[in-house]
Amino acid sequence: MDTKSRIIDIATSLFQKKGYLGVGLNEILKACNISKGSLYHHFPNGKEELLIACLHSLNEAITTHMEEIFQNYPSTQAATQAMIEELIVQYDRDGMITGYTFSSIVSEMGSLSEPVRNACDQSFTNIQEIYSNKLIADGFSKETTDSISLMMTASIEGAIMLCLTKKTSDPLKMISQVLPNLLNSY
Amino acid sequence: MDTKSRIIDIATSLFQKKGYLGVGLNEILKACNISKGSLYHHFPNGKEELLIACLHSLNEAITTHMEEIFQNYPSTQAATQAMIEELIVQYDRDGMITGYTFSSIVSEMGSLSEPVRNACDQSFTNIQEIYSNKLIADGFSKETTDSISLMMTASIEGAIMLCLTKKTSDPLKMISQVLPNLLNSY
DNA sequence: CCCTCCATACCAACCGGTCTGTTTTTAAAT
């Protein structure tokens, strides 16, 4: 794997763990075993450019992974539960959730950097669209689809936040149980 | 108002806007028009002690405010919609939501400082309990109450995050429309 | 020879925090 991709991968993980401001350049350099010159060769505009590259990479990883899940399950409900189950397994194993959430980035940088905010916006939109497509396939109306997909995006994101706060995967488990009720209520 | 309370108020707002690491001590000092000596007189353990004081203050403000709303409305549904409406008004006016969310703090500091994480946990628990009490009063069963109140906490928190990301209050509006469906599905 | 890639020394700015000294307030003693 080439250096640039390795930097992005490692930095992505670090940013997700500790937030943008929580990670220093030196920490990234050490984790990647590279020098400052190398980093600034691949990312001439510095840390923020790296962050945006990480967000794009993360966005693609999430999208492809979710699409794979949503292809392999017959209904929105089944796919969603499988996806949440994966998040739970990952949390119980690693004590954190990488490769899905970027709330920390948004809340830190959303008001400071438009490019960063846009990248996060794009990711949320993609996620919600995956829900929407499956809901449409399930036969829901356009309006209902918009409502449910947004509710799913928001509640799962919120549940992840609650898991990190409460140091347990219970919130995600509970959401996974509640979402079917929402789907059946339409 | 005494100096210490003023520091807490101003710092709380700054922390919510820019996150913990995004605000420097000097910025706080300038905003409060005080000196470093004064700050360290009131908070001998420095920045983190100040943050925790802010979280406690915020927790109390949220709790009392929500309890007031939930007393003045007959049902969970009405109270929740009124509360979300307030959030929307505030967002459309100020472009941000202060006095409710602390996701930024959790995602930055949750894994670094146990006291901070505990303070945030306490706040989430309090919020959820306000929902729960009203739901019980509405006649929901204990189990159902736990599910719904968690769903409400998570989805509203997530919706706030989406509002900040997308720079529109639409997500909160949508959640406000969807939540009644959830309540009626039990 | 040039261009990609990397390494390192260096920089000003800022970080949170400490220290010392001064002002202001409080309260007890006369």
Added chain:
DNA sequence: ATTTAAAAACAGACCGGTTGGTATGGAGGG
């Protein structure tokens, strides 16, 4: 009521360390 001592509150210089970022130079392959 006045004096006085102690304590609370505040001001600002100073500190080591770190931050993100730059400039320069070298290695290596086409």
